[in-house]
Amino acid sequence: MEVRTPPAAEKKKESFFQFITRLAVIGAAICVGGYFALKGEDMHALALKGLRLVGMVWLIFGLAPVLLQQAWRDRAKWWAAIRRWMKQQKGQRAMSDTLTPVIAHSEPVSDRSASVVSDQSVPGQFGILLAPYSLLPSNPRPHASSKLRADNxxxxxxxxxxxxxxxxxxxxxxxxxxxxxxxxxxxxxxxxxxxxxxxxxxxxxxxxxxxxxxxxxxxxxxxxxxxxxxxxxxHDERAYVYMRDVVQDLINMKGKMALPVIFGKDVRGKPMIQDLAKMPHLLLAGATGSGKSVYINTVLTSLLSTQSPIELRLLLIDPKQVELAVYRGYPHLLSPPVTEPKQAIAALSKIVVEMERRYELLAKTFTRNIVQYNKKMPNEALPYIVVVIDEYADLMVVAGAAVEESVQRIAQKARAAGIHLILGTQRPSVDVVTGVIKANLPSRVAFRLESTHDYRTVLDGAAPQLLGFGDGICRIQGGSPQRFQSASISVEDMESTNFIEDLKAYWINSNQVSALGQEEWDMSEEVAGAAAQDISTELMESEIHDDVPPWEETQEEHLEEEVIAAEPYLAPDDEEDEEEEEADEGEPYEKALKLGRKQGGISVAMLQRSLRIGYVAAAQLLQRMVDEGRVGAHDPERNMRLWITSKEEQTLDDKAMMLNRMKRYICRTRTVKSTELRDLLGVRREKVLQYMQELTDEGFLDPPKAARLGYTIAWSEEEIQQFLAQMDAEDGDDI
Ligand SMILES: Nc1ncnc2c1ncn2[C@@H]1O[C@H](COP(=O)(O)OP(=O)(O)OP(=O)(O)O)[C@@H](O)[C@H]1O
CATH class of the missing domain: 3.30.980.40 (Threonyl-tRNA Synthetase; Chain A, domain 2)
Structure with a gap:
């Protein structure tokens, strides 16, 4: 039998400690013996003194060196713990004021969960966040049972x-x-x-x-x-994996991973945390009831508990209309969960525009990706954007080409721009998940699927039959397939919903975060000012600039806007509109200018509504106005870029207004008297005569027929009535 010989150093260390301990025991025994054997108080006192001395010698020469040695060995661990503690103290001091209401809000609910996980601090780009992890439900069945044990x-x-x-x-x-x-x-x-x-x-x-x-x-x-x-x-009876069981690992990964998300546990029971930013896009497939929605909830909750709205924005597309509705109201959302295909097309095209804008920013700053950019431009840091499409197949059925084009572009390019896609589908057939899309979604997760063919489509290889209820296989970035059990917030739907609501309340009540959120968008505006052109994100940003926060905006308002935005994509058969545009090239820009002048400013949404054009076309028009210096900075109060009136325009505007007022007065009174007109307009007589000449040139007035006669109205009674009706309809000033 092989006997393991301890290394020399270890032997020496042990024997010295043993030696001292042995001496101490002998010394202590002599002292105790002496105490009982000898008589007299002096002798007793001497024995006690000896005992104390022996104890001291053992502590100093025996135990202390061992402890010191141990501490030296673990110095890195200790140092890290001290640094973590100091960081926490600093962060808590900074946030204590603003977080008090959040914690106060959370406390009454907290008794429905045990205090296994305390509120955890998560270091983030903007300090330390305290997510209400203690409210995560506890796992009622953390252990599996099986008839096969080591002994049988x-x-x-x-x-x-x-x-x-x-x-x-x-x-x-x-x-x-x-x-x-x-x-x-x-x-x-x-x-x-x-x-x-x-x-x-x-x-x-x-x-x-x-x-x-x-x-x-x-x-x-x-x-x-x-x-x-x-x-x-x-297993005969499988164990549940709850988020609470692995949340500590998630917290540990914040800082090491850009977008850590909980997957669950692997076949050995080890927690699995993956970085969504590295995937960089995910194809998620599972038949109905396989655990897809539960998994998406876990991924979203992982993101929402570790990332502030400054670090992460979400676009949730939910054609089934129920799965993601619970996230409505999170300040992270770029819009309320999108449920209509038309909305989805519009939203995805906005993401494409945002992606292009980000590429321009990267090029301008000589950076290659969002990480480098955020490091270089910390004051203008860009948030990651995660787009989740819960049922891609449903979307493809109604809006195939338009959706596919955007998804394809995002999947191909968006990684460096910090935009990531999660594409969920019940039917991973090749007509839904086409070759190009698959090629650009290198990370895959499959839950139970209907056929072996489906498994092949998703995983590009054979797979064992999965059991449902969150039993899954993942292939991250084309690596080898890995089986895992997905984590759920809870198997009780109500408990899951409660936590999602608690987390939402945490963010909404977090003054610090909403203040930072405002700041962030202001910073974006600065980027826009410097580059003069981030109108591509203006619609997204306008939600933040609105008086009404995005989560209070009604779905109907949003829907109206989005549907209009989607029209050019979805209504190619609207031939009339198309022809009109084609026939009159350049006209939309004139109309846009008129609108901006009249309203005193312009926004992408206004252009979309008034000209009935899509988001991209509206953004391009606004871009041109910005380039030509027609509009200035975004005004948060009016939620538009304000019109810049040049001197020339001012004069023209004034003149047009004067002529209109004159015409209106003349039509109403059916008289053309220069003295009355002079009083009305408050200008000199020469000016009035000049205006009258202009109106004559326009065909409104007839010139005097003789030297002593005045001007007369050239219009017919019908024309006059029409003009007055038109003026009344507009809200012009009343003479
Ligand atoms: N990780 C999990 N742990 C335990 N049970 C789970 C897990 N995932 C799913 N389940 C169970 O399976 C049921 C169905 O899951 P889920 O709603 O996520 O399915 P789905 O794939 O989204 O189906 P559909 O596409 O029809 O909505 C859940 O109600 C839950 O009881």
Whole structure:
């Protein structure tokens, strides 16, 4: 038998401590003995003194060096803990004022969860955030149960192999037994003369003898062992994985990963946290009831609990209309959850425009991606944008080409711009998830699917049959497939919803965050001012500049705006409009100028509404106005870019107004008297005569027929009535 010899240094260290301890014990024994054996108070006092001395010597020369040595070895750990503590103290001091209401809000609800996880501080780009993790529901079933245990697995497997007709004598030697929340993996030595292929060919029979069905049962070679096989079996009663169980790992990853999200636990029961920013886009497939929505909720809650609205903005597209409705009101949202295909098309095209704008920013700042940009321009840091489409197949059915084009462009380019896609679908058929889209979504997650063909489409390879209820396989960036059990906030829908609402309340009540949010958009405005042109995001930003925060905006308002925005994409058959535009090139810009002048300013939304054009076209018109210096900075109060009136325009405007007033007066009174007109307009007589000449040139007045006669009205009575009616309809000044 091999005896392990301790290294020399270890031996010396141990023996010195033992030596001192031995001396101390002997000394202590002598002192105690002396105390009882000797008589007289002096002797007793001497013995006690001796005992104290022995104790001191042991502490100083025995225990203290060992403790110091240990502390020196763990110095890195200690140092990190001290730094973390100091950082926390600093962050808490900074936020204590503003967070008090949040915590006060949270406390009454907190008694519905145990205090296993305390409110955790998450260092972020903008300081330390305190998400209400203590409100996460506790897992009622954290452990699985199975009939195969270390002590009986060999016997049970041996019986099953024998019953399946395989030549096995005696018990099977179990090499390893690993247990995850859903599955067990039992590795065992192959008996002599029994090949893995032979066992695999009897898979159905073995499964039948083991537990009566083959669902979820798999036979593979055992990793790390030679001539060994492994059975993968579902537990009799699987364990749940709750977010609460792995949230500490999520917190630990904040700072190390840009967008950490909880996946769940792997087959060994180890927490799985992935970085969405690295994926960089995710295709998520699962048949109905497989656990897709639960998974999306976990991913979203991971993001929403670790990222402030300054660091992350979300676009949620939910054609099913119910799955993501609960997120309505989060300040992270770029718009309320989008449910209509037309809205979705418009929203996605906005993301494309934003992506292009970000590329321009990267080029201007000589940076290659959002990380470098945010480092270089910390005051103008861009938030990550995550776009979630809950049922891509449904969207493709109604709005195929338009959606696909945007999704394709985002998938191809958006990574560097900090824009990430999560594309969920029940039907991963090739007509829905086309080759180009698949090629640009290198990370995949599959839950239970209808057919082996579907698994192949998603994972680009064969996969074991999944069990549903969050049993999944992921391939991150084309790596090897990894089985996992997805985490849920809770298996009770109500509990999950409660937490999502609590987290929302936390953000809404977090004064600090809303103040920072405002600042962020102001900073964006600065970027716009410098570059003169971030109108591409103006619509998104306008939600923040609105008096009404985005979460209070009604869905109807938003819908109206989006539907209009989507029209050019969805109504190519609206031939009249198209023809009008084609026939009159350049006219929309004239109309846009007129509108801006009349309203004293302009915004993308106004252009869309008034000219009935899409977002991109409206943004381009506004861009041209900005370039030509027609409009100035964005005015948060009026939620538009204000009109810049040049001197020339001012004069022209004044003159047009004067002429109109004159015409109106003349039409009403049916008289043309220069003295009255002079009084009306408050200008000199020469000016009035000049205006009258202009009106004559225009055909409104007839010139005097003789030297002593005055001007007369040239218009017919019908024309006069029409003009007056038109003026009354407009809100001109009343003469
Ligand atoms: N990770 C999980 N842990 C435990 N149970 C789960 C998990 N995921 C899903 N389930 C169970 O499966 C049910 C269906 O899940 P979910 O609603 O996510 O399915 P889905 O794939 O979104 O279906 P659909 O597409 O029809 O909405 C849930 O109500 C829950 O009971």
């Amino acid at each position: 697995a060999g016997e049970i497997i041996s019986d099953a192999l024998q019953l399946a007709g395989l030549p096995v004598e005696g018990d099977i030697q179990v090499l390893n037994l690993e247990s995850g929340p859903t599955l067990q993996t039992v590795s065992f030595q192959l008996p002599p003369r029994l090949q893995l292929s032979k066992i695999s060919s009897k898979k159905e029979d073995i499964a039948n003898h083991l537990f009566g069905h083959s669902l979820g049962f798999d036979i593979t070679s055992a990793t790390n062992f030679r001539s060994a096989a492994a059975f993968v079996l579902p």
